[in-house]
Amino acid sequence: MSVITRTVTRVVFPLILLTALALLFQGHNLPGGGFIAGVLTVAAFALVYIVNGLDYLQEDLLGRTGDDVEGGPAIVADFLNVFAGGLAIAAGGGVVAILLGQPFLSQAVLFVHDLPIFHELELASAFVFDLGVYLVVIGGLLTILTVVGDE
């Protein structure tokens, strides 16, 4: 790949990640949410992957060394952990609702008043679930991408 693409990727990559995070956080009130943010994050990684190759993504960017796992490169093991963790967060948040005597996956909103700068902050328990969605999408799609790309 040319120097131009590589340089542009360098600049764009953090911007995409930042956009994705913004989408994740604003999802409750503005367009966005865990799924879109997740897919956008994967797109950022895919860009690095295509421009710089798998080794760069795996070793330089994510600092992963070690032997390949069965069916794919070593990094896949981390991706598996990411989506397993995401599923656990999403389901765990639902279980908390049960512990509080509500049906599985009930969500609530907490308003915190009198904060500096924000004045009033809305904390939604749904964000925990959305975070789970975000992680599952990242882990799952990156696993597919890496395994298929490695073939």
Place this chain on the structure above:
Amino acid sequence: MSLVALPSAIAEASTTGQLGTGAATLAQATADPAGVALFAALALPFLGALVTPLVYRALGERTAWFAALVAFASFGLVASQFGTTGSVSIEWIPTLGVSLSLYLDGLSLLISLLASGVGVLVFVYSAGYMHGEPGQARYYGTLLAFMGSMLGVALAADLIALFVFWELTSITSFGLIGHYRESESSLYAARKSMLITVSGGLFMLVGFVLLAFVSGDALGSTTFTLIGTPDSMIANADAMRTALESAGLFVPVLVLVAIGAAAKSAQVPLHVWLPNAMEAPTPVSAFLHSATMVKAGVYLIGRMRPLLVGDEWMLLLGTLGLVTMTVTALLAVGASDIKELLAYSTASHLGLITAGFGFANQLGAETGAFHILNHALFKATLFLVAGIIAHEAGTRAISELGGLRHDLPITGIITAIAALGMAGVPPFNGFYSKELLFESAYEVAHELGGLAWLFPAVAVFGSVFTFLYSIRFLWLFMGEKPAGLGEVHRPSLALLAPPVVLAGLAMIVGIDPQLAVDTIVQSAFGSAVAGEAHTMSIHLPTELTPAVAMSAITILSGIALSPFYDRLRDGVRRLTHGPLSADWYYDKAVYGLERASGLALPRIQTGQFRTYAAWMLGVTSLLALAGYLAAGISVPAFSDLSITAPVVIVLLVAIVGAAAVTRAPSHIAGVLTLSVLGFMVALFYVLSSAPDLALTQLVVETLVLVIFLLVLDRLPAFYGDADRGKVARDAVLAGGVGLTVTISVLVATAGSPDAIARFFVERAPVPAEHGSILADFGGGSNIVNVILVDFRAFDTMGEISVVAMAALGVLTLVAMRGRGESS
């Protein structure tokens, strides 16, 4: 046929016969059964089955005693509820109104006591019989689960639970019949019984669903509850019948339920699985053929009788039962193996019970209820005796056996009691129920005249052969010992005690039938009668009645024919070759299907993605379209269509992109033109004020493009030339799929579920006034996201699980490819 003209007024008219007299109604027991006892009786065998592998590790072959103890506990728990009637239920999913209800009355008590009581004896017997056999942990576990399923069938109060336990008996008996896994014939037998009984059960399920469907009209609300509550089907039998008839569903429901019962109870022509089922270890055969499995079918007939009895019922089940009774009695005469003889005789006696329940008079119900008890007692005894003979003499071939009374004197006595009962000789137990059958058949013929006289005639004809094979079985102990028969050992106590107990009970019923009637048969009979049941009175006949004459004809003809037994046997064997043999139609159907699917396979599963896609999409579209057609859904007219210039432009570009995909000369061009289509759709979302959808579409489109680029160099560079036929076929397929999707979208959006939409619009955002914690509302102004993570979070949970599974699936497939597990 003139039979159909039976005036329904006499259908359940109380009849005065010699054996059954009086119209006084027995005072019904009104106490409710204790729920704990019933649920524990049902749960114990399953729990026992679960821990059996562990118990086997500790106890080894003594697991039999553990299983016998579990069965005995179940027996005791059921017996402790003796005399109670009513239903008990525990809530399962209260919000959906789903609960597990059990119902206990005379009939279910009789079947449960037989299943658990004979179960105890079978486990004790197994302790002696299965000594040194392989797979004992599996054997005892499956047998316990089987017994539990049978208890479930007997106790279930609603149709769904009944069906589930019904199919559980089929599945567990599959394991039991196929116990000897190395033997080809044993596996064949297991598959056969499974195929026939499970598919029969599916017919029954359709019948049940129709019943529930009709119950909505008859009872005001749709219910699956068969019995036990004031708004159950049987409690409102008249309303149900009227609704069934006005819907034109009476005969279909009757036939469907009868197919299920006939498959289970081995009625002609579905009897073919029963003789093969003797491949199972003998204790299992004794259990399957006497107190369980086959009794499930006649139990269902008895249970449904108050709901469905009438002219059609009698025509169908009376005929079915008598034909089965006669045909299988003939086949039993042709048998060469003692277990084969007993297996066919089982089918024959189930035919007798079916015919009894089939006759639309009270004597018929008496026949069915009483013979269920009698048959269980003598048939379990005889199978256990057959096991002793096979175990101690080393052969089951009838021609090689004889004179066993010298070596097995006690076994000889119990065989005499059981075989004479089976033959219907007074004063043994089978005589009384057979008299009831004759009496009820005569009653029907007398009322109807004409062709109905065939009923008593066939009943007598079939009974002659019953007498013949029963005496033949007894003759194994008479005469001289054949030279080829080696030393016959004495059976151990574990082998001998169970049949002695059973024969003792059979003897008691024979000597004092009224005792058995008062104890349990009367109440079982009452469960099978619509309306008031009269009091049964059973004793030895003291004067000549038609039924007594019929019994006399049966026994005398049997004695007269017995010198010609060998010639009869050879005649039956000659007849049952080729297309007339029992297995002919079954084998042809099964192997024919196997060949047909072998032929279809290369067309459907080519290993090429495009073939799978073509079949999947084509079949899905066809089914969806057929569904719309069957439901009579018309394409709704759409109004309020506002098309603006930007939308037209965007959609035009999308169409151009779509058309270009089909003309693309290379993969790169194809992928890029496909992206044009995708991005245009995203723009369309933007124009339709759906920013979330647009964002998602854009991001996904980008990602798909990237993935395509990754795999592009793995694909052949050129599509190749497709011939015109293939192109035309693909065009038709694509058009069909497009049409299906269009119609689906139109139909789905025409429903415009305003109530749901309004709910979301009202509940998603933060309300004007609120406290610091907000639980009832979504609390977010992005309604799409609030729906995804709050209102429909469970759906999203499922979707992210799918993403995770897809990733794992890709990983597994790629990992497996290296191992050469897929060709």
